[in-house]
Structure formats: structure tokens, C-alpha cells
Amino acid sequence: MAILPELSLLTAALAFFVLSLSKKLDPDKVKNTAIFFGIVTFVASLIAHGQETMMFFNSYSIDAYSQLFKVMIGFGIGVSLIFGQNLKDIDINVRPEYYMFLFLCGLGLMMLVSSVELISLFVSLELSSFALYILVPMRDDQTGVRVQMEAGIKYILFGVIATGFMLFGMSYIFGLTGTTYLKDIIPALQQISSQPAVIFAVVMVMIGFFYKLAVFPMHFWVPDIYQGASNETTGFIATVPKLGAVALLIRFITLLPEGSPFIVNLFIVLALGSMFYGNLCALVQKDVKRMLGFSGIAHAGFIVLGLLTMNETGYATAIYYISGYVVMNLACFLVLCNVSQKGENLNVEDLNGLHKRQPVLAFIFAVSLFALAGIPPFVGFMGKFMLLTNALQPMELKYIVLVVMAAFNTAIAIYYYLSLVRAAYTTDPEDRPDVEVDNFTQMVGVVLVLIIIIMGTLPSKLVAFAGTAVKTIM
Amino acid sequence: MDNLIINEGFPLLSFLIFFPLFGAVVLLFFSGENFAKYWTLLITSLTACISIPLVTGFDLTTSKYQFAEAHSWIPQLNINYILGVDGISILLVMLTTIIMPFCVLASWTYIKTRIAQFMVCLLIMEAAMLGVFVALDFILFYILWEFMLIPMYLLIAIWGGPRKIYASIKFFLYTLAGSILLLVAIIALYMKNGSFFIPDMMWQNYSTTFQVLVFLSFALAFAIKVPMFPFHTWLPAAHVEAPTAGSVILASVLLKMGTYGFLRFCLPITPEATFLIAPYILWLSIAGIIYGGLTALAQSDMKKLIAYSSVGHMGFVTLGIFVLNKQGIEGAIIQMINHGVTTGALFICVGMIYERTHSRELRSATGVGKFMPWYVTFLAFFSLSSFGFPGTNSFIGEFLILAGTFEADTTLALAAIPGAVLAAAYMLRMLQKIVWGGTDNPDQSYLKDLNFREIITLTPFLIFVFWIGLGPQPFLDLMNESVVELLKNLDGWQLQHQNVANVIIQ
Incomplete structure (x- = not known):
């Protein structure tokens, strides 16, 4: 029962494999199967929540921490399947395969957050990554420019390089400690924590996850892949895998000696680099997905801000922030996927007059953008506020500078988020057609908005819960 | 928490915040145009009525926070939901609740598109503005302070004039x-105190550097909101492009948040920095008064003229606050209310002309006196009030402020006098043009005089103009105790530190 969500994802993947063998495909049937399995996965992750056990020769840990992430991953998968149900830009013949790889990616991510052994961790990471690499070029070739192929190749090449770094780091860890189990690695590393090799090894491993999270300078894949992949795929890439990345970053950063100045300085640079690079680049973007990609880099910087304090509150807040970020981003992509008529990329002008063309979507869009921009009372503000409070705790000059710079970034970011709100709310549709959305998707969108508001106004329960979950792995 | 007088009965302040919010939520589901108008009028009027017990039940003998409510909110960070009013905020709360129904009336025919959404924005604005004035937890304050930007942005960006996007x-x-x-x-203060409760942060012994840094961070935020010269450039743009109700809210309530912030936070939390930096702020206020006056003199757009006059008037308010004596601060608070009443009314007047001529240009509104006698009567009184004519409300405010300034520094007071003269110059110029114009007036014979709704909208403003102008004592009584307490603490602080300094020097 403990691995029910994983099993349901595996079943889903197998079901789609069988479905892909049939000659005549009914789009509705494929779609409904996918939504069904998406919901089943979410429910399964809820059922498996609260279980605790070790499995597979102690390399697979079911604990509060992993189950918390599985619920969030299950939620992300379910929601992205619902709003991306039409798969406007994916050929019907490859849709079963598309869903199969999507579920496999989810499976990889769920296994990732449970893995407590380097080899199984690596295998799950690759399972989730390779499934994603294949999803990107599955987009139909509407424009004839074949951007999706370019994106796919870039994604796989950069991804493999990041994996290389990570394997290199893992080999160091194994060399230093003689074990691949994290629970044995922690005490072994603590004994030799003064050695530079320890920091080098752990940082190398983290590079792999920084790549997933798109932290500067491992961000370079983001804009092209976001733009090249279909809207639904981007909506998935931009949200769910980041949960896995944060989960593992926290697992690995706890390996390090606490308060190591080198790591703190490095993370400060990474955080500021991400925020400034992401926000400044986003200012000039015309393509909405590309803009959200850059904004994602900036948000990754905020996550690093939570990690660099290396204390329980920092990790708990980082988890709170990433879960909020996933919800806000899902809401954004819910709107984008449905506004896009034939699955084409949207420019900022394409959102013009959305308030007339589809008022509910416009409302969801505005709330999620203001939340991303960090305006209260939404979750984006509360997350940022808690991260800043925690980072300012030592009251040293470098932390003060960091917090002030991070605060400045909020002001930079508001401009491009506002440009989207402006397009949606203050312009006329001219000759753009109305947007058709089914009620179920609208309802999911409204639920996301409610979650954004409730998480933002009543965060104490969730943060406390994340805190206890983090304590179990420290 | 001992400076709170907890309200055991009906949670009046929470109700004032959440009632408009409830009204806004209802409007999301029922969006008929007429329903939206009447519903919003009902909600705002009820809010105004319900807020009256705040004044009648206000205890004049204490400087503590009254009608207080305290609930735990985010225990991890010691953030609480604490509300309360004292002599500094009570008048601003009343100003907000009373002005809102007239904002609705002023937009009755002015707003023609997306009426329900407009009303939702107004109601959310009201909730957030009231929250800002009664919040006693810094995070609660900040959340509402920031949140307010969204509805205000939408008010300007959707229903604004031609350059609404830019503005x-x-x-x-x-x-x-x-x-x-x-x-x-705020976070830095939390690190020092371990709490976000505002009164806990006051009168603490922070180091001078810390105080100066905190003061400057505060001052930047509040100076932009006021707006103080040279941070005023957003104001003319926003005022000119906003719809009438937006301009009224902006002028009457939003600008007051800056000066309220100075009084509530800067003075008690960073007293040492206040003494250090006050001279610079005073001279910036003088610059604002003169600059606002001169610029207003040169405007041909009525809304711009009033917007720049706001810069001047708010200069008087900051002047009054930072002379740090009783007349000055009481004058500043009264002047905050006066400016809210007078400038709000003037913006409504301009909006009424705009609805008829579809132009804000002074040229196209010349010589309407003959055709709109009611209108120019109102306009004349509000203009007189705006430059502080004796018998009107602004006279009391400006007189107190100038009296306080003379007490503190004669040079400063003399420097502020030209501002008062300039105010008369630009307001009388506008009044002359609108009422009589010249020999080349455009044909205004098609103009209709004010209808019943418009007279109802303007009358209460006029009542307040004369009430404060002729009998200001009840208003001064409301704030007296809090101002005295504030100054007592401030003087005590100064004395104590002078003693320490003397000991060190000896």
C-alpha cells in the first residue's frame, strides 16, 4: 500500500502502452483514460500519505517527507492532465505514447523523492528525465521551423551534461565514504567534513538538481525548451519536476556541514544570479512561455535563498514556496493552454481582451500573475516574506545585502507580470475569437485560485507540516 | 499588549474590513449593472453608518488603542491579527468610510463599461484602506498596504483616460x-523585537545607525505615497488618468497613508533618526509647497492643477508633522482630513464638468457660471477652502501648522508663506476662468446644471468644509490625547538622550 501512487502511475503507463498498440484511436477515450489515471494517482498519493516504511533493501524510504512531495507531485500531474487534456498540438497517433512517457516521468519523480540510495536515486532521476526529453519533440510541426526538434536536442544534450556532473560527484561521495546509502553517508561525511573534497562532491551532485530547478548558471536550457515544447508539455516541465529537484536538493544539502561559509557564499551568488538574470531577461520577452521560463529562473533563486540558511525553517519555507510556485504556475499554464487556439505559442498580444473572451480564465490568470509577482495576500508574497525573514535572521552584512537585492527583484518582476495582466484586462479583444473552456477545467482553475489565496492567508499549518517532514530527514 | 483596550463585544473593526469584502464577493456572482450600483451604494452607506459608533464610543481620555481585537494568525513568526484605533487613526477611518458612498455616487453615470467590476474594485479598495488604518500588526499592515495596489491599478488601467496604461x-x-x-x-525590526506588534516596536533603544536605516526605508515608502517632492511624479499622471472615483480615493485616502505612516511608524519607532533627519524633510516639504504651487499655476488641465495643488497641500502636512510640536501635528492631522474633503470634492467637481464637456481642459470649461449656478456655488466654496480662506476647514489646518512652524523655526515658517499665497493665486485663477472666463468663451449654453444626485454628492463635503472651519474643537478633541502622548514620549526620549550626551561630554 505504501507505494500505491507509484503503482498507479506504472499501471497508467502500461495501460497507455497497450492503448498505443491499437490501430484506431479515439481521442476522447485517450483523454478520459489520462484524466482518470491522473485523478487516481492523486487519490493514491493521498491514501499513501502518512505511511512509513523502508523497502527494497533499505534503498527506498517511505516517510513523511517523501509522502508530502508525492501528494504535491500527484496533484501537479492530475491538474496538468486536466487542463492539458486537449493536447492541441500533439498528433492523435502519438498521444498514447505521450501519456505513457508523461506517467513514466511522474513515476520517476515519485521514486526520486523516496530514494535514499545513490544508485536508485540516479535511476529514478534518469527515468523521469528521459521521459521528459522525449515529450518535447512530440509536438506537431505547425510552423515548419522544427523548433521542437531543436528544443528536444538541446534538452537532452544539456541534461546529459548535468547528469555527468552529478555522476562525477556521486563517484566522489562513494570514494570518500565507501557506501551509497545516504544514512551511512551522513555520519561518514561528517567525520571528514573539513575536507574540500566533501564540498566539491556534494556541489557536483547538486548541479544536477540545479539543472532541473533551472538555477543560474544551469538555467540555459529553459527559454528554448519552454518555447519549443507544446504548451501542455511546458506546463508540466515548469511545475512538477521542480518539486523533485527541491526535495533532493534538501536531502543533499543536509549532507553538508552546517553553516559552511563557502557553500553559503556560493548559494548567495547563485540566488542573486538567478533572480537578476531571470527577471531582467523576462522584461524583454514577447513569447509568454519564454517569459514564464525566465520568471521560473528568478523563482528558483528564491528557493536557493531558503536553502542557503541551512536550517529547518529555511527548508520548510523552501518547500512551502515551491508548492506555492507549482500551484501558481499550474494556474498560469491552465490559462495559456486553453487560450491557445490550435496549440500555438502565445505572444503577449494574443491575450488581449481576455476579460471579454473568457472572464473566468482572465480572473484566474490575473490572480496567478499577481501571486507570482509576490503581491499579498497571495501565496507568492507569503513565501517570499518567510524566505526573506529567515534569510535575514543572522543579521550580517552579506545577508542584509542579499535580502535587499532579493526585495529589489520583486519590484523588477512586477513590470512583466503587469504587462500580461494589462493585456488580459485593459485591452479590447479586437477580432480575436472567444475562448471555449469546459466547466471542469474552469472549476479546477477556480480551485487553484482558492488554494493560492488560502495558502497565502493561512500558511501556518502547511509550514508547520513541512517543518515536521523536514525534521524526519535531518 | 497592555496598550490595547480589547473590544469584548461586537468585532466592529473586523466587520468594517470584511463587510465591503463580502459585498465584493456577492458582486462576483450577481453582476447586473443597476444591481451593482445600488448594492455598492448600500454596502458603502451601511459601512459608513456602522462606523459611527467608533466616534460616539471613542474614549477621549486615553491614548490607548481602542476597539481592539487580537487573534493569533501565524504563530511560527509571531504574526497576529491585531486591530485597533487611536486618536491618530480614528479620523482617517471615518474619512474613508464616509467618503466611499459619495465615490459610488460620483461614478453613477461616469462609469459606463464593466460597472460591476468597477464596483468590486471600489469595495475591495475600501476594505484594504480601512485595514491599513486599523492594523496594529506590521505584517497585516503591509499585506493590506500592498494589496491595495491591485484594485487601484485596475481602477486606473481599465476605466482611466487616454494615457491610462502609462499612468x-x-x-x-x-x-x-x-x-x-x-x-x-519590518523584518529587521522583527529580528530586534521578536514580534510584529507595532506598539512593541516603539520607543525601543535601537542603535543610531539602525534607526537611520529603518527611518530611510520607511521614509522612502511613505514619501512616495504622500507624495513628497521629489517623489511626486507619479501623482499627476495617476490623478489625471484615473476616473473620478479613483482620483477621489487617491487624493482623499491613499495620500494620507503616507503621512499616517510617518506619524504612526517613523516618529515612535525611530525617534532619534527623526530628530536627525527632520530638518531635511522640513525643507523638502517647503520645496514641495512652493513647487506644487508654481506648477499648479501653469496648468491648463483642471485635474493636473488639482493634482499639483495636492503636492503643495501634502507638503503642509509633512511640515506640520516634522516640526514635532502639538500645534504642528494636530494641524497636520486636521489638514489630512481637510485635504481629503476639499480635494475629493474638487475632483468630483472636475468629474462633473468632464461628464458634460468630455474635456478636462480649463479652456473648454470657461464661463459656465451663467449656465450652472449651483455648480459654481459649490466650486467656489471648495476653491476657497482649498487655499485656506478663513471660515473654511483648510484655514484651521494651515493656521495650526504655520503656528507650530513659527514656534519651531521662524525662517521655515516664512519660507512656507509664499505657498499659501500661491494657493490663492492658482485656485482663484481656476475659479475665475470657470465661472466667468473671458471674452472668447466657448458656447456653454447646452450645459445642464447639477441634478439632484450630484447635489446630494457634494453637499456633505460642503457641510464638512464649514463644520471643521467653524467648529474644529470636536475633531481636535478626538486626536488630542494620542498626540499629547506621542509628544510626551518624544520629548522624554530627547531629554533622556540629551542627558546621556551631556554626561558623555562632561
Whole structure:
């Protein structure tokens, strides 16, 4: 029962494999199967929540921490399947395969957050990554420019390089400690924590996850892949895998000696680099997905801000922030996927007059953008506020500078988020057609908005819960 | 928490915040145009009525926070939901609740598109503005302070004039950029105190550097909101492009948040920095008064003229606050209310002309006196009030402020006098043009005089103009105890530190 969500994802993947063998495909049937399995996965992750056990020769840990992430991953998968149900830009013949790889990616991510052994961790990471690499070029070739192929190749090449770094780091860890189990690695590393090799090894491993999270300078894949992949795929890439990345970053950063100045300085640079690079680049973007990609880099910087304090509150807040970020981003992509008529990329002008063309979507869009921009009372503000409070705790000059710079970034970011709100709310549709959305998707969108508001106004329960979950792995 | 007088009965302040919010939520589901108008009028009027017990039940003998409510909110960070009013905020709360129904009336026919959404924005604005004035927890304050930007942005960006996009983004960016350092300062104060409860942060022994840094972060946020010269450039743009109700809210309530912030936070939390930096702020206020007056003199757009006159009037308010004596601060608070009443009314007047001529240009509104006698009567009184004619409300405010300034520094007071003269010059110029014009007036014979709704909208403003102008004592009584307490603490602080300094020197 403990691995029910994983099993349901595996079943889903197998079901789609069988479905892909049939000659005549009914789009509705494929779609409904996918939504069904998406919901089943979410429910399964809820059922498996609260279980605790070790499995597979102690390399697979079911604990509060992993189950918390599985619920969030299950939620992300379910929601992205619902709003991306039409798969406007994916050929019907490859849709079963598309869903199969999507579920496999989810499976990889769920296994990732449970893995407590380097080899199984690596295998799950690759399972989730390779499934994603294949999803990107599955987009139909509407424009004839074949951007999706370019994106796919870039994604796989950069991804493999990041994996290389990570394997290199893992080999160091194994060399230093003689074990691949994290629970044995922690005490072994603590004994030799003064050695530079320890920091080098752990940082190398983290590079792999920084790549997933798109932290500067491992961000370079983001804009092209976001733009090249279909809207639904981007909506998935931009949200769910980041949960896995944060989960593992926290697992690995706890390996390090606490308060190591080198790591703190490095993370400060990474955080500021991400925020400034992401926000400044986003200012000039015309393509909405590309803009959200850059904004994602900036948000990754905020996550690093939570990690660099290396204390329980920092990790708990980082988890709170990433879960909020996933919800806000899902809401954004819910709107984008449905506004896009034939699955084409949207420019900022394409959102013009959305308030007339589809008022509910416009409302969801505005709330999620203001939340991303960090305006209260939404979750984006509360997350940022808690991260800043925690980072300012030592009251040293470098932390003060960091917090002030991070605060400045909020002001930079508001401009491009506002440009989207402006397009949606203050312009006329001219000759753009109305947007058709089914009620179920609208309802999911409204639920996301409610979650954004409730998480933002009543965060104490969730943060406390994340805190206890983090304590179990420290 | 001992400076709170907890309200055991009906949670009046929470109700004032959440009632408009409830009204807004209802409007999301029922969006008929007429229903939206009447519903919003009902909600805002009820809010105004319900707020009256705040004044009648207000205890004049204490400087503590009354009608207080305290609930735990985010225990991890010691953030609480604490509300309360004292002599400094009570008048601003009343100003907000009373002015809102007239904002609705002023937009009755002015707003023609997306009426329900407009009313939702107004109601959310009201909730957030009231929250800002009664919040006693810094995070609660900051959340509402920032949240307000969204409805205000939408008010300008959707229902604004031709350059609404530029004006709304400038407004949003300016205010947001100003308040980010405010957040950092709040967190820094939390690190020192371990609590976000505002009275806990006051009169603590922070180091001078810390105080100066905190003061500057505060001052940037509040100076932009006021707006003080040279941070005023967003104001004319936003005022000119906003719809009438937006301009009224902006002028009457939003600008007051800056000066309220100075009084509530800067003075008690960073007294030492206040003494250090006050001279610079005073001279910036003088610059604002003169600059606002001169610029207003040169405007041909009525809304711009009033917007620049706001810069001048708010200069008087900051002047009154930072002379740090009783007349000055009481004058400043009264002047905050006066400016809210008078400028709000003037913006409504301009809006009425705009609805008829579809132009804000002074040229196209010349010589309407003959055809709109009621209108020019109102306009004349509000104009007189605006430059502080004796018998009107602004006279009391400006007189007190100038009296306080003379007490503090004669040079400063003399420097502020030209501002008062300039105010008369630009207001009389506008009044002359609108009422009589010249020999080349455009044909105004098609203009209709004010209808019943418009007279109803303007009358209460006129009542307040004369009430405060002729009998200001009840208003001064309301704030007296809190101002005295504030100054007593401030003087005590100064004395104590002078003693320490003397000991060190000896």
C-alpha cells in the first residue's frame, strides 16, 4: 500500500502502452483514460500519505517527507492532465505514447523523492528525465521551423551534461565514504567534513538538481525548451519536476556541514544570479512561455535563498514556496493552454481582451500573475516574506545585502507580470475569437485560485507540516 | 499588549474590513449593472453608518488603542491579527468610510463599461484602506498596504483616460518599488523585537545607525505615497488618468497613508533618526509647497492643477508633522482630513464638468457660471477652502501648522508663506476662468446644471468644509490625547538622550 501512487502511475503507463498498440484511436477515450489515471494517482498519493516504511533493501524510504512531495507531485500531474487534456498540438497517433512517457516521468519523480540510495536515486532521476526529453519533440510541426526538434536536442544534450556532473560527484561521495546509502553517508561525511573534497562532491551532485530547478548558471536550457515544447508539455516541465529537484536538493544539502561559509557564499551568488538574470531577461520577452521560463529562473533563486540558511525553517519555507510556485504556475499554464487556439505559442498580444473572451480564465490568470509577482495576500508574497525573514535572521552584512537585492527583484518582476495582466484586462479583444473552456477545467482553475489565496492567508499549518517532514530527514 | 483596550463585544473593526469584502464577493456572482450600483451604494452607506459608533464610543481620555481585537494568525513568526484605533487613526477611518458612498455616487453615470467590476474594485479598495488604518500588526499592515495596489491599478488601467496604461504602470511600479525596503525594515525590526506588534516596536533603544536605516526605508515608502517632492511624479499622471472615483480615493485616502505612516511608524519607532533627519524633510516639504504651487499655476488641465495643488497641500502636512510640536501635528492631522474633503470634492467637481464637456481642459470649461449656478456655488466654496480662506476647514489646518512652524523655526515658517499665497493665486485663477472666463468663451449654453444626485454628492463635503472651519474643537478633541502622548514620549526620549550626551561630554 505504501507505494500505491507509484503503482498507479506504472499501471497508467502500461495501460497507455497497450492503448498505443491499437490501430484506431479515439481521442476522447485517450483523454478520459489520462484524466482518470491522473485523478487516481492523486487519490493514491493521498491514501499513501502518512505511511512509513523502508523497502527494497533499505534503498527506498517511505516517510513523511517523501509522502508530502508525492501528494504535491500527484496533484501537479492530475491538474496538468486536466487542463492539458486537449493536447492541441500533439498528433492523435502519438498521444498514447505521450501519456505513457508523461506517467513514466511522474513515476520517476515519485521514486526520486523516496530514494535514499545513490544508485536508485540516479535511476529514478534518469527515468523521469528521459521521459521528459522525449515529450518535447512530440509536438506537431505547425510552423515548419522544427523548433521542437531543436528544443528536444538541446534538452537532452544539456541534461546529459548535468547528469555527468552529478555522476562525477556521486563517484566522489562513494570514494570518500565507501557506501551509497545516504544514512551511512551522513555520519561518514561528517567525520571528514573539513575536507574540500566533501564540498566539491556534494556541489557536483547538486548541479544536477540545479539543472532541473533551472538555477543560474544551469538555467540555459529553459527559454528554448519552454518555447519549443507544446504548451501542455511546458506546463508540466515548469511545475512538477521542480518539486523533485527541491526535495533532493534538501536531502543533499543536509549532507553538508552546517553553516559552511563557502557553500553559503556560493548559494548567495547563485540566488542573486538567478533572480537578476531571470527577471531582467523576462522584461524583454514577447513569447509568454519564454517569459514564464525566465520568471521560473528568478523563482528558483528564491528557493536557493531558503536553502542557503541551512536550517529547518529555511527548508520548510523552501518547500512551502515551491508548492506555492507549482500551484501558481499550474494556474498560469491552465490559462495559456486553453487560450491557445490550435496549440500555438502565445505572444503577449494574443491575450488581449481576455476579460471579454473568457472572464473566468482572465480572473484566474490575473490572480496567478499577481501571486507570482509576490503581491499579498497571495501565496507568492507569503513565501517570499518567510524566505526573506529567515534569510535575514543572522543579521550580517552579506545577508542584509542579499535580502535587499532579493526585495529589489520583486519590484523588477512586477513590470512583466503587469504587462500580461494589462493585456488580459485593459485591452479590447479586437477580432480575436472567444475562448471555449469546459466547466471542469474552469472549476479546477477556480480551485487553484482558492488554494493560492488560502495558502497565502493561512500558511501556518502547511509550514508547520513541512517543518515536521523536514525534521524526519535531518 | 497592555496598550490595547480589547473590544469584548461586537468585532466592529473586523466587520468594517470584511463587510465591503463580502459585498465584493456577492458582486462576483450577481453582476447586473443597476444591481451593482445600488448594492455598492448600500454596502458603502451601511459601512459608513456602522462606523459611527467608533466616534460616539471613542474614549477621549486615553491614548490607548481602542476597539481592539487580537487573534493569533501565524504563530511560527509571531504574526497576529491585531486591530485597533487611536486618536491618530480614528479620523482617517471615518474619512474613508464616509467618503466611499459619495465615490459610488460620483461614478453613477461616469462609469459606463464593466460597472460591476468597477464596483468590486471600489469595495475591495475600501476594505484594504480601512485595514491599513486599523492594523496594529506590521505584517497585516503591509499585506493590506500592498494589496491595495491591485484594485487601484485596475481602477486606473481599465476605466482611466487616454494615457491610462502609462499612468497605471507608473503608479504601480513607483509605489511597489518604494515599499520593498519597507518590508526589509519590518523584518529587521522583527529580528530586534521578536514580534510584529507595532506598539512593541516603539520607543525601543535601537542603535543610531539602525534607526537611520529603518527611518530611510520607511521614509522612502511613505514619501512616495504622500507624495513628497521629489517623489511626486507619479501623482499627476495617476490623478489625471484615473476616473473620478479613483482620483477621489487617491487624493482623499491613499495620500494620507503616507503621512499616517510617518506619524504612526517613523516618529515612535525611530525617534532619534527623526530628530536627525527632520530638518531635511522640513525643507523638502517647503520645496514641495512652493513647487506644487508654481506648477499648479501653469496648468491648463483642471485635474493636473488639482493634482499639483495636492503636492503643495501634502507638503503642509509633512511640515506640520516634522516640526514635532502639538500645534504642528494636530494641524497636520486636521489638514489630512481637510485635504481629503476639499480635494475629493474638487475632483468630483472636475468629474462633473468632464461628464458634460468630455474635456478636462480649463479652456473648454470657461464661463459656465451663467449656465450652472449651483455648480459654481459649490466650486467656489471648495476653491476657497482649498487655499485656506478663513471660515473654511483648510484655514484651521494651515493656521495650526504655520503656528507650530513659527514656534519651531521662524525662517521655515516664512519660507512656507509664499505657498499659501500661491494657493490663492492658482485656485482663484481656476475659479475665475470657470465661472466667468473671458471674452472668447466657448458656447456653454447646452450645459445642464447639477441634478439632484450630484447635489446630494457634494453637499456633505460642503457641510464638512464649514463644520471643521467653524467648529474644529470636536475633531481636535478626538486626536488630542494620542498626540499629547506621542509628544510626551518624544520629548522624554530627547531629554533622556540629551542627558546621556551631556554626561558623555562632561
